[in-house]
Amino acid sequence: MITKNLLSILTLSALMMACGSKSNEQEETSTVDTEADSTAVAEVPSTKEVEAVGIWDKVSVRATPSEDGKWLTSVSLGESLTYLGEEAKDSNDKMYYKIRLNDGKEGWVRYEFVVPEAKPAVFVNESDLYNRPDLLTKSDKKFSKMDIIAVKQAQDDWVEVTGKRTNGKWIESGWVRKSNISYEPVDIAMAKFAKPAMETEDPDSRAKKLEEILNNVDLSSSAFVVDIKAALDEIKLNAGSSEEVDATAEEEDSMEMEDEEAMEEDRQE
Structure with a gap:
């Protein structure tokens, strides 16, 4: 009887140990899977940082996305910067972009004055503006020499640009021939x-x-x-x-004065 009871106890203990081992394996597997999932999530960037260009001069950079935000510095026309992928609206429903300058300073600017995913350039020749990269789509607008713009993309001999024309009133976009622009910083x-x-x-x-x-x-x-x-x-x-x-005029005036003096002397004689 004792032998049977002892055997039963040993059998039950073995079963409990086997269940405990299996449970531990499941927990370890679950922990490993969780860690792997956590690592995978961490590798996905939360924002998309891209090159950008300032297309207006002396644009305020503020600590918060608001006109009342603390003024930090200003962006120059044609300045290269980084768009950090964050956007926000103020209480007046005005959109702001978060950007980083080349010195590492970060802040918020009005979205109209920054073009993400673009490079700065300048016109070295007067250039017609086209609605599409096709000679048949020529508009009645022109960019002037020394107009600074942002180049958004290229297609064959064309580039899509955004900026203010010398004779324009506001920011405009369109296509121009790439031979008319320079990317040189100088x-x-x-x-x-x-x-x-x-x-x-x-x-x-x-x-x-x-x-x-x-x-x-x-x-x-x-x-x-x-x-x-x-x-x-x-x-x-x-x-x-x-x-x-001016010298000729002075000489003529001097001669007229001399003639008048001579005539006055003749009358007195």
Whole structure:
């Protein structure tokens, strides 16, 4: 009887140990699977960071997506930056993009002034704007030389661009021939400074600004140097012509005064 009871106890113990071992194996397998799933989820990025371009000058970068957010810095026209894949609207339903500048500073800007998945470029020639990459779709709009834009994509001999035209009122998009643009940073920088300088009304101020730009060695390799020199030479030529006209006018006035004095002397005699 004792032997039978002992055998029963041993059999029951073996069964319990087997069940416990199986349970532990299941728990370990479950733990491994959970860890694997957790790792897989962690590898999926939560945001998509892409290249972007600022297409408006002096755009405010703020600490929060709001006009009332703390001002951090500003984005320059044609500046390269990174779009962090985050968007938000303020209380006035205005959309903001979160961006990172080249110095690592992050903040929020109005979405209209940033083009994600694009590269900066500048027009080196006047260019017609097309609705599609097809010569048959030419519009009545043109981009001017030194207009800075964002290039969104390329197709054969065409590129899709977004930016403000010199003669436009707001930001526009379309297609242009890629031979009319430059991606060189020095050309983009030269256009950024030279274009407003060339539009200065006062000739003396315009000449001074252009001379300062030409004396900047960092911009000396730009394709626009020739245009700047030509504009400066024109100012000097016009100034020389004006001086000649003024000198001739003064000489004529002097001669008239001498004639009047001579006539007065004759009358007195």
